[in-house]
Amino acid sequence: MKYPLAFERLVSCFNRFQGIGRKTSERLVFDMLSRWDSEAIEEFSHALSGLRQGVMTCPECRTHIETLPCPFCSDERKNAKLLCVVASSKDVYAIDTTNLFPGTFYVLGSLLSPLDERGVDSMDMPLLKKRVHSGIEEVIFALDSSLEGDATAAYLRNELAPLSLKMSRLATGVPVGTSLDFVDRGTLSRALSGRYQL
Numbered sequence: 001m002k003y004p005l006a007f008e009r010l011v012s013c014f015n016r017f018q019g020i021g022r023k024t025s026e027r028l029v030f031d032m033l034s035r036w037d038s039e040a041i042e043e044f045s046h047a048l049s050g051l052r053q054g055v056m057t058c059p060e061c062r063t064h065i066e067t068l069p070c071p072f073c074s075d076e077r078k079n080a081k082l083l084c085v086v087a088s089s090k091d092v093y094a095i096d097t098t099n100l101f102p103g104t105f106y107v108l109g110s111l112l113s114p115l116d117e118r119g120v121d122s123m124d125m126p127l128l129k130k131r132v133h134s135g136i137e138e139v140i141f142a143l144d145s146s147l148e149g150d151a152t153a154a155y156l157r158n159e160l161a162p163l164s165l166k167m168s169r170l171a172t173g174v175p176v177g178t179s180l181d182f183v184d185r186g187t188l189s190r191a192l193s194g195r196y197q198l
């Protein structure tokens with residue numbers, strides 16, 4: 001027997017999340033139907049439809065923010081000569097909460113696939129280079145300790161090499177194969193202060 005169409009539609013939506021398979025998606029929808037009242041379902045639907053209007057991307061650092069001016073780019077206490085390059089907005093928020101990084105950010109959007117350099121387009125290299133040209137003296141790559149993170153750091157180092165910058169990468173404390181968002185605050189703090197030059 002097939003599931004009702006409306007059920008099936010929602011299952012397909014959940015199934016789009018990375019790491020959420022078909023079975024988990026079905027479980028989520030069953031859970032919603034059996035435990036959520038209509039008010040909770042309404043709230044969920046409102047939260048979803050408000051996501052696009054309520055979240056924008058900063059045209060300079062590409063972090064997901066609520067409104068312009070961007071709180072990360074417009075903070076005058078930040079050192080505008082220091083740029084931290086991260087894979088996603090989530091990393092910007094994680095690093096910012098440590099209060100240990102005094103500079104500005106750039107979000108790549110994705111990491112490079114080491115085999116075919118897929119992902120270069122989504123990084124918007126022209127924008128990154130423009131940022132770097134606007135007075136940046138040091139770039140820190142805060143990328144995952146993974147094949148993709150290594151490939152991305154190597155690619156960016158080559159691309160930015162002609163600009164004679166100081167370039168460094170987080171290393172100490174971030175275990176190999178670990179995504180930045182699973183790293184606790186203390187580890188991230190140590191990694192930020194223990195970065196090594198490229």
Ligand SMILES: [Zn+2]
Pocket residue numbers: 058059060061062063070071072073074
């Ligand atoms: Zn910004």
